[in-house]
Amino acid sequence: MSTFSSETAWLCLAVTAALGGLVLCKLKSPGQVGGKGVCLAGLWGGACLLSLSLFWSLILFSLSCFLLYTYLSGQELLPVDQKAVLITGGDSGIGHALCKYLDQLGFTVFAGVLDENGSGAEELRRTCSTRFSVLQLDVTDSQQIKDAYSKVVQKVQNRGLWAVVNNAGILGLPADGELIPMIHYKRCMDVNFFGAVEVTKAFLPLLRKSKGRLVNISSMAGGVPLFKMAAYGSSKAALTMFSAVMRQELSKWEVKVSNIQPGGFKTNITGTSEMQEKLEKDILDHLTPDVQEEYGQDYILAQKNVFKAVSTYASSDVSPVLQDIQHAISAKSPFTFYTPGSGAYLWLCFVSFSPTGIFDYFNKKFNYLNNGTPRILSMPNWKNKAM
Template sequence: MDKIGRVGFWWCVSGVAASFLHLLNLSSFLVTFTSLALLSCTVCFLLASLTVETVGKTVLITGCDSGFGYALALHLDALGMGVVACCLDAEGDGGQQLREKGSSRLHVLQLDITSGSQLTQALDKVKEILGPHGVLWGLVNNAAITTYGAVEWVTMDTYRKVCDVNLFGSINVTKIFLPLIRKAKGRVVTMGSARGRIASPLGSVYEVTKFALEAFNDCLRMEMKPFGVKVAMIEPGNFTAGTKIFTEAIVQRYGEQMWEAMDDEVKETYGKHFYDNNLLKQTKISKSGNPDVSQVLVVLTEALTHVYPQARYNPMDFKLYFIMFVATHFPEWIADFVFDQLVVKQTW
């Protein structure tokens, strides 16, 4: 969708320019539009084909126990890049499999991104891995957790826990490793979400963190321009089935805990039937989405290796891209109507 979006934008620009010149009787609309459209497409694809040399460059990735982080670590290793794969449990299944499948360029590191002491230890270890001549070219903020619930259902402790990982954890990791990235004039890539652009019922606890990361990334991108550091945001669609971030077990366990923590007035207002019905829908969502994460790996690689990376990448299907476009550019009443028709009535 990213390349289609870029081409579509420049075609619109070409159409406006051709119309203006035609109104001034300076040129034929068809000839001008065709020429400008072909030129813009050529330039777009030419710039997208330019890549940096990856040999000798190392990328640090958080959240490599499973999902996008795990797959990206192996993918970049196969491309010949150095990889520091940070896992919440370095001795768990994900960490062990990375050691078995990866080459000597892939290093598995223990890192809870909410732990200041582990971050300090990770920085020292990365410097040791890099040695005197290595460079930390890329940082991929991927570690995240998620849950669900209406605003009145979710405890403040849950909001804080999710924010500590998804938002403050990512910010802290960035601040810790940014001096090394800045020195290399490298890349900071953050895993956002379509849900950082689209709000949804029962989604506030996760979505507030992704909306906030959008702002953080935009600020960082502008601040890093003078230093030659490129900053990108990845906004995947629904790949729930391809990751372990939101499983049926998580839905059931958290659903029971959330109901128990709710006060009697809220329970009575919503009712157990309504609550259980939404829990079943969340279970359905936990099994939905694209199980193949290769589309996400492609854009992550582009963000890390293209000479001119985009500020945002949108690996998602056309339906979600359309919903996100409307939510971003249209009045709320139109965005809500589109969301109700294309998501709520089909899912809820």
């Protein structure tokens, strides 16, 4: 190798090292930003080294590091400056934890709760700062939404509202789609979708004024067809599409929209044992005799075991969700989608890009919500009888 070529190669190595170091510094971002950035840079660098000469590999890898550094510069967090944020569903679970988390960071937090006199609301009042406010806000009640809007306007005045986080949600009844009563389909849509839409419409004038953020908490189940989640998944899929449309329509107002699609996390979304027993009773009360006969009493009653399975495979550490929401609220250029939780991103990619038959095969293989076989399907020669 000539002296010139040797010096050029060493120069490229030095530039690559310098840019790589800058990228690693930038990758100290909340949530999943850092991990994905490292993966993309590693894959790109490996592809370059395997397919090109050393010189051009280093050139292209340096270019990729530079572009990644430029991109991640937009992920720097804006100063809090007591920015005002409205969070729905603050009574418990992720919403409750998020209220405390953002309050500690210095945000002015408005916690919309289902019961302003409940234990969750009382704990927030006791533990949060003087900036914190609790609002009675059932997202299915139009009058409560209007009242909450008036109270927020009164407090923020000219500062405006920086962000709305539509977090309120219910799981409904996790069971075979045919077994779920229509009342539970409608309830899931009322809370998970229509409630978020109405809250968004009510507070958008304040977000447009501040050029702020709209953050919708959807679910991995809104993009991945999971067993037993027909009602819940459908409502979250609707919310995901709503977010995508609003992202485009609000861009002219410089309002940024992000959709959070978490994997499994332990919250009280499954409800108390009393609530679960009521859901079980609702199944039996709404099924026709023919459907009850074909599924069988044992199979139907076993649906309550789905709640235990959901809790068993869920993570108790909700910090990845909180960090991603913080990033969506605070980053100069927030992401469109966030997928906190183990396996959420991979499952969403898998269902998007794999053939349907392959996805269905693996979905059945890894289905941890399976709880037996309907009575008629366990009978010998049931296929012949059906014909």
